[in-house]
Amino acid sequence: MQAPLPPRVVIELPAPCVERDAASELFVDALKQSTAPDAGWTMHVSVRRDRAMLRARGELADGNGAIVASRGFETRGESCAPLARAMGVWASLVLDQRDAETRAAAPKEAPKAAATPEPAPKEEPRPPAASTVPSETLTGPVWPHPQRSEEGPYPEEALFLRHAPSERTLELGVSTFLMNAGDSGALAGGSIFMIAELPGGVYVRPKLSYGRNFRPLQSVNEEGRSIGTARLDWCLRMPGFYLERRGLSVDVCGGAEGGFLNVSSSDTRPAHTMAYGAFGPGLGLRGEFANDFVAEVRVEGLMRIAEGLPIGGRAEMAITWRAR
Numbered sequence: 001m002q003a004p005l006p007p008r009v010v011i012e013l014p015a016p017c018v019e020r021d022a023a024s025e026l027f028v029d030a031l032k033q034s035t036a037p038d039a040g041w042t043m044h045v046s047v048r049r050d051r052a053m054l055r056a057r058g059e060l061a062d063g064n065g066a067i068v069a070s071r072g073f074e075t076r077g078e079s080c081a082p083l084a085r086a087m088g089v090w091a092s093l094v095l096d097q098r099d100a101e102t103r104a105a106a107p108k109e110a111p112k113a114a115a116t117p118e119p120a121p122k123e124e125p126r127p128p129a130a131s132t133v134p135s136e137t138l139t140g141p142v143w144p145h146p147q148r149s150e151e152g153p154y155p156e157e158a159l160f161l162r163h164a165p166s167e168r169t170l171e172l173g174v175s176t177f178l179m180n181a182g183d184s185g186a187l188a189g190g191s192i193f194m195i196a197e198l199p200g201g202v203y204v205r206p207k208l209s210y211g212r213n214f215r216p217l218q219s220v221n222e223e224g225r226s227i228g229t230a231r232l233d234w235c236l237r238m239p240g241f242y243l244e245r246r247g248l249s250v251d252v253c254g255g256a257e258g259g260f261l262n263v264s265s266s267d268t269r270p271a272h273t274m275a276y277g278a279f280g281p282g283l284g285l286r287g288e289f290a291n292d293f294v295a296e297v298r299v300e301g302l303m304r305i306a307e308g309l310p311i312g313g314r315a316e317m318a319i320t321w322r323a324r
Helices: 020-030 081-115 135-139
Strands: 008-011 042-050 053-061 067-076 170-180 186-198 202-212 225-239 248-263 272-290 293-304 311-322
Touching: 008 020, 020 042, 020 081, 042 081, 053 081, 067 081, 170 202, 170 293, 186 225, 186 311, 202 248, 225 272, 248 293, 272 311
Parallel strands: 008 042
Antiparallel strands: 042 053, 053 067, 170 186, 170 311, 186 202, 202 225, 225 248, 248 272, 272 293, 293 311
């Protein structure tokens, strides 16, 4: 008889573990102490990152490829070692119970075979007793019920990103910008902003900005100008189909802004300040480059609410920090 072997481990790569290529070895080593009832058993492992958490799912399949049991695990940090240890303990319990059920069914069949009288020449053979064992006995949960229904689909699977109430994000950011608002000329400056996720997958983005036409942007004899604005955008976020922190996402926004435009004195007119207002769409391309930090390139269209609705625009480069 062939000696019992541990189940073969199949892990979906790349896994977002700090161990990188050695991540698969962690799960293989964790299952070395487990023994399958027969050959062909397989443990399928998938790992994904959810902000500060690592989440893993293990699915144990028998030699025919049927899923016998599945369970999810999670841990804080970047190492997959705790997930591998927990999955090894769980797999050992599942396999021990399956082996015990197989052994318990064998003695029940033996007495029947010994007590069966000599069959008549035309007697039909009996079906194997193992076929009467309910499938629930073989595939029932060993540890708590699998968490597939509780975990639900990953947020990144939807067209627009939407988190559960306990997982909604809050981001703080700073940016630099270059803009042209109608007849105000080229202006450069900086902004501070916040991005908060609301129910329904809507992201609200309030922002405060200040800029002016510094000497390199100013024509000869042109009036000096400075601008201060407050803007509010409403956005939808389109995630990429990738493991979190390994790709890009897009913010599609629309908003309005208001503030002041200050013009310095010139030979023809004195210094004066005028009200400023504009509205228009926005589009941001985001990429995560470190834990909880995001780099963003953003463009905004500006339809100024004055002077014949002159059209302008703004280009931004921003860095945000995920506070929650």
